Amino acid sequence: MQPLPFAKDLSGALTLGRERDILAAMKRMTKEITKPTLLVDQEIVSNNIKKIAEKCVRQHVRLKPHFKTHQSAEVGDMFREFGISGITVSSVSMASYFAEEGWEDITVAFPVNRLEIDAINRLAKKAKLHLLVEAEESVRFLDERLEGGVDIWIEVDTGYHRSGIPDSEKREIAAVARAIVSSTKLRLRGLLTHAGHSYNARGKDELEAVFRDTADRMAAIELALREQGIAKVEISVGDTPTCSIVEDFSGVDEIRCGNFVYYDLMQYFIGSCRLEEIAVALACPVVGIYPRRGEFVLYGGAVHLSKEHCVGTQGQKIFGYVCTLTEAGWEMPLPDTYVSSLSQEHGIVKAPPGVLDNLRRGDLLAVLPVHSCLAANLMKEETRLIQSLTH
């Protein structure tokens, strides 16, 4: 993994923080953009981090943010200002990258991949490492092959059915816990779950229900373990939708949400964020205008945005909302205008005549992505940190 080579054009203006300088820098920057470029609005990012970080402080819960969304040393550094010292990642490669960047407490929130045991051993010498297991088989493997001590979390499936031991299988979870406790290298740290089924919820009430159900299931396991003589362990949860909305985190010790740093249209459709909280937009040149079809074409396709889509209220597939991009940042989305399909490099946008009539080939527009984690991953080499004046 390469660090994000963020353009540094704006650093002077940002340090000075003077409106005129930012405007001038933005103007220069939008002139320099000639092809799809992911813009990251530093102020929105900072506000998004602040909101969750302060809520965690109020709720006495540890925030261990998932860095799989931005995968960037620079954006990672913005978390340090809010007192964050431990992070979550989804691969050993990503953990190694952030360990190089000075992060010393890292959870790899992915079932341990035994083929990477050599990389894991190297990493454990650099950082305090937390690993996930979801089977006794993996505990035995780690006990045999680890060269030093690591913290272990048992991954629990509380309803998402991706990975982890189902929360109903308390006997199996207890057996894994005992195997960990009896190892000299492994330290049983807690129970961890990703309630990814929250992505099917819509709105505050449904999200709160998912969070409460998840916390209750985890608490029931923790109690069952204690009844079997295992000392109290921590509970870690971590999806962005519930962590964004829920105000009462009681029953959990740690949250690991990640997407909230940027948010995206998927989160907006779920109800986790407002459009104004989406911190990334893909700047795209207009390359074709087809008024007869009610469409125009952007240079910006599946290799920039990914093929993830939302479903609109009319059942239509939405691959992005389209915004005007000015020297002051991106505006709110143009009404009734959305990316309706993507091929490798083309983005087809449906738009009303009022939009089409005012477009010219060579205009630069901004697309709010459906899934910022995938877009940021694709755009690693073409990302710019900006500070807009619109939000």
Next chain:
Amino acid sequence: MQPLPFAKDLSGALTLGRERDILAAMKRMTKEITKPTLLVDQEIVSNNIKKIAEKCVRQHVRLKPHFKTHQSAEVGDMFREFGISGITVSSVSMASYFAEEGWEDITVAFPVNRLEIDAINRLAKKAKLHLLVEAEESVRFLDERLEGGVDIWIEVDTGYHRSGIPDSEKREIAAVARAIVSSTKLRLRGLLTHAGHSYNARGKDELEAVFRDTADRMAAIELALREQGIAKVEISVGDTPTCSIVEDFSGVDEIRCGNFVYYDLMQYFIGSCRLEEIAVALACPVVGIYPRRGEFVLYGGAVHLSKEHCVGTQGQKIFGYVCTLTEAGWEMPLPDTYVSSLSQEHGIVKAPPGVLDNLRRGDLLAVLPVHSCLAANLMKEETRLIQSLTH
């Protein structure tokens, strides 16, 4: 864009071409793979190129292969053995990359992006450049801003409705043609279309019908232009489904298909290729096994395969077929076993008990991707050129 850093482990064995050496090299290589890695089977690639290249020679049609699928200098070089000297790409960035690699005749098959005019002018000094226009506005822009001569193709929309002037708009196409002819810098080379609607066709008869319809529409425009006094121009078409199946290319001068170099499940579902002709597979470690759910989990997700899916005969979403990976290469897909959903790093595979009972965490399996262009783009930094013995 970076060149693909293909592992060179196999080069010795490949040069010797002795079965035992290849086996030994494959064995070493599969042992070295610890995380998702795209395997490219050199022999299948070579056969795929040979089949289309020889058909083009027989049919007296120029093959100008689209390099957007592999985006790789090494794979590009394999085309030279079949006499290919001109190539197609879908971005100015990709054109610049291949120009550096010594390709001297390059079509950028994407509506000209005027914001990249400086890069275009640099490129035109290095290679014979072909650009696409789909509006008079773009012709005027190029005439004003180009520093040297380039070949121009008018992009025609023959039914895909992505970009290009609709073939029914003969007056508009003629106006663009006249504007090109009257420019001193632009040379009208021909009419170009991408019949991407062939991806909705299924089987030989439907694909032949799309090809014939496309060729007929293009011929009608060419005739209309000649009737207006414009000298005969060339006709270029280029989707992989029709170009793979059609044996009679009469009526066209050039084909620009690209995906055929690797093929993928999408092409297999259309009927463009056999499973044995798919030249890429993603090697993925098994990280979780859930017999109660009838599923297992691979380290291999949307950041490796993309979110593209096929729809199976039962209406199920298929994100990849799963194959056994041995020292001799990947086998045919395991029956009734497929990737049913993807998150960022996880691939969930539905599988029958006979498969699940024989799996262990740490096994390495191979996934045939749905869309090889997107998977190869995502895996640029983790690709290996291999030669298997299974095909």
